[in-house]
Amino acid sequence: SVATPIEQQVNGVQKMIYMKSINGSDGTLTLQVSFEVGSNVDMDQVFAQNRLARILMAGRGMPADPAEAIRWHIVAKQAGAGDPQLDLFASKQTQAVRDAADKAAKKWLSAEMALR
8 A cells, every 4th residue: 555655754744743544445545634733734734745755756665756756846845845855856857757747736836826
């Protein structure tokens, strides 16, 4: 299951209280992470996104996916949480991978802005 490596990496994110995961019969994973009362929800989400990017970068428990790793890093970085290791990883990828990641990140960020 892809849940285990994702749960292991997300576990310990700053100010996290607990998490709940649901594995769908269609192969999807929903991971709900709860944080301390009074914490900055936006930044909490960003720290979790960088953790996800690291999983996708390393391929822990699942195939590595450079474009998705860079996508989530771009999203987190846009919100103010850069990660030098992910910056270095992104710089070593092909232009096509970086372009695909950038396109996916922009799409996600646009959708996120529409919800606010």
